[in-house]
Amino acid sequence: MPDGATSSGGEFDVVVVGGGNAAFCAALSAREPGARVVVLERAPEPESGGNTRFTAGAIRFAYRGVEDLREIMPDLTDAEVAGSDFGTYTEDQFFDDMFRVTRNRTDPELCEILVRRSFDTMRWLRGKGVRFQPIWGRQAFKVGGKFKFWGGLTVEAWGGGPGLVEAETAAARREGIEVRYGSRATRLLHDGFKIYGVQVRDAGRLYELRAPAVVLAAGGFQGDAEMRTRYLGPGWELAKVRGTRFNTGDGIKMALEIGASPFGNWSGCHAVQWDFNAPEYGDLAVGDAFQKHSYPWSVLINADGRRFLDEGADFRNYTYAKYGRVVLEQPGNFAWQVFDRKVAHVLRDEYRIRQVTKVRADTLEELAEKLEGVDGAAFLAEIRRYNAAVRTDIPFDPNVKDGRRTEGLAVNKSNWANTIDDPPFEAYQVGCGITFTFGGLRIDTEARVLDADQAPIPGLYACGELVGGIFYFNYPGGSGLINGAVFGRLAGATAATDARGNAAGGGMVPPVAVG
Structure with a gap:
């Protein structure tokens, strides 16, 4: 035992390190067979919830049609169903999206678990008291009097990320799970063969918390x-952090120190276009609103006054998580999203917050002068070239990949290409906001952490953002929360089963029944 550390804190079967969606799913799952569970949340309670609290709450999962959705959202009225085209999002479509955006790198076994268990996990969350609703405002357009959902992303947690954290915390408390805030796990207790707990630091003390099973869910x-x-x-x-300041790789570092195997896209991450003047870390008062996700209707201009990517390559869901990196690579690490009046009505709500870096002008010449850091003459020449290249004979339709494109440019726009010629003009300055990292720990199909020889480390499990091998280069929007839920549920179940096995072998007192 290190100097100053004491053995303290009660007896538990499963310790969960982390306090977001993945962590609570692990805790709730471990509690189901009666395991005694404690959650260690590094953040103080007002900032708790990890990255989950900062999300808008969108969750991607496979569903066959509206009847599946009604299982998840029993509050849906007949009128809402009649006025909506929810479509379908089959397991095959989910697989296609995962393999396409990760360039066929996603681990097949882990991806299989993610996709096949996504719908059942949503039902399980609903059974725990988590409520969901359709994403009316961000994932649907009104077409022919009906809301038409697009991009395979239909549902969000009630109250967004904060609502999801509150619902899962309430469920944990109902089921007798202890949550310790301001408690940072600093070291795994390991005897060279198996885990027997964690070292914890909280206000003014350092202690050892012993348990035969530890689930790491502390983020990237x-x-x-x-x-x-x-x-x-x-x-x-130089990137801004979209979410919590507490996700500094603790879980990954602790596991690597005892020989865990690193896995996945360690040079990759989820990074978006984020207000250039946003604070260093996420702001809970603003939430996700520093993001700027209506860029498919814009032209993106860098400091040289040039376009540098295909804004309309695909639906926002399939490009936003990789374009933050591209913006960071531009001169000065910024870009301006430029819109004219034709698309002002389809801009998302985040463009109307008070804390926004925005300029407005009635002429392009005036706009060029206001684009801070941009070569104005080059910008005007670029807009002239772009406008001349737009296929205006193809109708603009924001609900589908409409094929309204440019032709003959060095960087063409594939869809939603509108000329920039209808004042007033607006431009929004964006930088890079990093959400989470893709590299992490290697797990097996039961969420056990593997060592360098790819054998399970007895007593150690992982889920959520610190698991590697699932996302590479990019990710389909909304798949982060379902990833945390599916693998959190799996990790908790495996940890409880293994802890019970240890108890039967004399290592622990048998678990008590849920009371």
């Missing part, structure tokens, strides 16, 4: 500027 390393730069590359210390 995006909150650590040194780790970002070491693994993602030069310039990443």
